[in-house]
Amino acid sequence: MAEQPASLNSAIGRRRASETVFLLLVGTLASTVLLKIASIQWLELIYTVQLIVLTVAFCNARMQVRVFRPLLLLAAGYGLISVLTILMAVAALRFSFYMEPDQTLLEYPVVITFSRVFEMLIDMGAMLFLADLFRTRLDTARFTMRVYYWVGVLSAIYSVVSYPLDRAGIISLGTYGDIHRFRGFYNEGGPYGLYVVTLLGVAWALLRIGWEPRRRTYAIMLLLAGTLLMSQSKAALLAVVFLFLIRSIFARSFTQRLITIICGLAVLAVFSQTFDLASKLRLWKEAGAKYEQISHAHVGDPNVVQGRVAGLFIVPRMIAAHPLTGVGWGNYGIVRNDPEYRGAAAWGEPDAPGMGVLGLAAEIGLPVLALLLLYLFLPYFWLRRLQVPEYVANLALLQPIAHLFGAQLNLTYPWIVTAFALGIGFALKNEERSAVHPVESVSA
Numbered sequence: 001m002a003e004q005p006a007s008l009n010s011a012i013g014r015r016r017a018s019e020t021v022f023l024l025l026v027g028t029l030a031s032t033v034l035l036k037i038a039s040i041q042w043l044e045l046i047y048t049v050q051l052i053v054l055t056v057a058f059c060n061a062r063m064q065v066r067v068f069r070p071l072l073l074l075a076a077g078y079g080l081i082s083v084l085t086i087l088m089a090v091a092a093l094r095f096s097f098y099m100e101p102d103q104t105l106l107e108y109p110v111v112i113t114f115s116r117v118f119e120m121l122i123d124m125g126a127m128l129f130l131a132d133l134f135r136t137r138l139d140t141a142r143f144t145m146r147v148y149y150w151v152g153v154l155s156a157i158y159s160v161v162s163y164p165l166d167r168a169g170i171i172s173l174g175t176y177g178d179i180h181r182f183r184g185f186y187n188e189g190g191p192y193g194l195y196v197v198t199l200l201g202v203a204w205a206l207l208r209i210g211w212e213p214r215r216r217t218y219a220i221m222l223l224l225a226g227t228l229l230m231s232q233s234k235a236a237l238l239a240v241v242f243l244f245l246i247r248s249i250f251a252r253s254f255t256q257r258l259i260t261i262i263c264g265l266a267v268l269a270v271f272s273q274t275f276d277l278a279s280k281l282r283l284w285k286e287a288g289a290k291y292e293q294i295s296h297a298h299v300g301d302p303n304v305v306q307g308r309v310a311g312l313f314i315v316p317r318m319i320a321a322h323p324l325t326g327v328g329w330g331n332y333g334i335v336r337n338d339p340e341y342r343g344a345a346a347w348g349e350p351d352a353p354g355m356g357v358l359g360l361a362a363e364i365g366l367p368v369l370a371l372l373l374l375y376l377f378l379p380y381f382w383l384r385r386l387q388v389p390e391y392v393a394n395l396a397l398l399q400p401i402a403h404l405f406g407a408q409l410n411l412t413y414p415w416i417v418t419a420f421a422l423g424i425g426f427a428l429k430n431e432e433r434s435a436v437h438p439v440e441s442v443s444a
Helices: 017-029 042-060 069-094 111-136 138-167 189-209 214-231 234-249 254-275 277-289 291-297 307-321 356-364 366-386 390-404 413-436 438-443
Strands: none
Touching: 017 042, 017 138, 042 111, 069 111, 069 356, 069 366, 069 413, 111 138, 111 413, 138 189, 138 214, 138 413, 189 214, 189 234, 189 390, 189 413, 214 234, 234 390, 291 307, 307 356, 356 366, 356 390, 366 390, 366 413, 390 413
């Protein structure tokens, strides 16, 4: 293990009780999407309260505050994305909407876009606040990362304990379905698998920094790998393979590149053989191609008429019809039944395509999607340029990968993992500069 700056392995400052509670909630509530009021996660409500507190403090400081420049650039970028999506949502009022009688006000055109934008902005704001806190107070980074990690471990154990109960037909709990997929504190195996990928990244970072012991961490990573396999998440598999691909591109030698590619192919082969991935992908592709006919044969099955299978058919049609402006962020569910997109397929209830940021292309348009992807990957590019350890930079890669392969943009956990990466990465660079220019560091 490479030696780390001394400050990485020691507490800096003392946390107030309120700060400790806030960070405890951040690390804990990020680990499940089941705890929510309507469609709003509990953690987003806590972020909203935190935003109000910070706004009051900002006003008391005569509206003057020092902001770390890179974080300010991220805020400006997401602000621009928010303005563009709202403008396009207003322009989307020209479309026909297919509303259900029981839909709430928050699901109406433009209103739903405002709610999506607000969710993204509070998640982004929390990420920047945490990143700034972590870069100046590494004890807070260590505490929050370990909470996030250990709640994830409990989630994995919960699935393992649930498995025999589910097999016996007693109760499902952390597993579900005829094939007994692991889901932890989530509602499905797919989203849970993507979450476990971030846990593995955090576990590796904790180990390399020295914040968790070696043997115990290796044992837990083995548990998490088994949990990931039992989630049977195709999205998580693709995310892992993509991570290995990026790792091979930035490998320092041909040997490292070759080993990384072999590891990625091995993961793909094990998963494919264990769960017959080829046949499942073939059936999924055929269902998308023949969706119009298949949907009428399975009118009562939401897994066919709604969700990813329907999205595979409808989303490309939406993109082709409105590649520049989209149909409005959040409007997919209330325009999907337009014959222009649905064709001759069966009528479906308002839903989401379940395709992550790729599904967003139909709602926000390709130009804004490209801008969004740029800002999602920007922290990773920054950390690579700063030449921080690879295990830190890779934490920033987990958020865009999670969103690319299906995680919705309003999920809180990917933003928190990026906050870990930015906070620790900038702290490492500051330590390096302090070692080279100690006098200059004190004056700053």
